[in-house]
Amino acid sequence: MVLGSLYLLWSAYGISGFEALSAPGAVPMVTTAVMLLCTGLIFLETLRKSKITAEKLERDILPMPVIVTILAITGYALALKPLGFLPTSFLFLTGLIRYLAKYSLARSALLALLMVAGIYLLFRIVFTVLMPPGIVPEAEVIAWVKSLFVARGN
Incomplete structure (x- = not known):
């Protein structure tokens, strides 16, 4: 994890270097620096611990909810582009x-539904972040909703 964090920090630095606090790479660099610090502290703590432990992989490290969540995230990543x-x-x-x-x-x-609607409204409508469209005709839906609020010249 330390090596992975170090690699990500280097990659984040490659975005724009230390140009300014508002530079495109500033947030990724801060995030990966914090990640590097945390993984370094966890690594040092792990080295200090006893090699013998009563921990079991399936009970303490990778219980079923963690495995299911990892599989769900993987499925989400694979389905995001085709489905939207x-x-x-x-x-x-x-x-x-x-x-x-x-x-x-x-x-x-x-x-x-409430969470997705809130996230969609905040990021797509307020911040105008483009989301993968997929199978939902998003542009048509937005145009239809906008047409409801446009004054008609009757």
Whole structure:
């Protein structure tokens, strides 16, 4: 993890160097520097610990919820481009909420719908961040919603 963090810090530095606090690489450099610091501290703490432990891999390090979450994130990453942000995020959140919180399917879907709608409104509408469109005709939906608020010349 330390070596990976060091590589990511070097990559972040390659974006724009130390030009300015508002430079494109500033946030990635700060983030990866914090990551490097944390992984370094964890590495040092690990070296100080005893080699003999009662920890079990499946119980303490990789319990089933962690494995399921990793698989869900992998599935999300693979489905994002073909399906797009909206359906992929909805399915991802519905599945994980159902599994981790053990809510009913209806409650999980409603929570996922509210979260995706909030994220979409904030990032797509307010900050105008482009999301992978996929199978949802996003441009047509936005145009239709905008047309509802346009004064008609009757």
